[in-house]
Amino acid sequence: QKEVEQDPGPLSVPEGAIVSLNCTYSNSAFQYFMWYRQYSRKGPELLMYTYSSGNKEDGRFTAQVDKSSKYISLFIRDSQPSDSATYLCAMCPLQGAQKLVFGQGTRLTINP
């Protein structure tokens, strides 16, 4: 089983839609869970992180972690064309926290 799995998409939705992006993982040692956004020909940029389980909200973005199911989600409300990018989930344990393990990335397009 792959350590982190993420559907690569592509995912295309109309402007204003709610977007749901997900990752599953197999390593129960993971404690930090991150979502990065990557525009074409740019480096990953951190959107949000969550430590352990629970929800975290930042503006239009909500991150959820369910450690019992080894499942994390990112929700984007009122999606905008500027949200079009590749979204990468990443995670790491507390020990060895320098070594992020990334998902494949989901390519998202928001259509005006």
Added chain:
Amino acid sequence: EPEVTQTPSHQVTQMGQEVILRCVPISNHLYFYWYRQILGQKVEFLVSFYNNEISEKSEIFDDQFSVERPDGSNFTLKIRSTKLEDSAMYFCASSEALPVAGGFGELFFGEGSRLTVL
């Protein structure tokens, strides 16, 4: 806003040649990293560096790879004898601190150096 800068943005080299990729991390950051992303694949950890030594490395980071912080500002990745499979985007990253329980040392990534090995 402070940022991680990388040079060159694109390098083309012949198989077997040595390549040095350069990075200037954010000035007050203490932890430095190299990641790579082969086209169409995941971003993969290569190496982390702290206090002038490697703190962790992946199985990809074999004897062909080395890292160095030659002065107070640059952080370099050297590939001694490039192979076709080294073709990838190489990302440098830096962080101010390591995560501690409840807190987080965010990694800031550069825009990457694309390496093409022919």
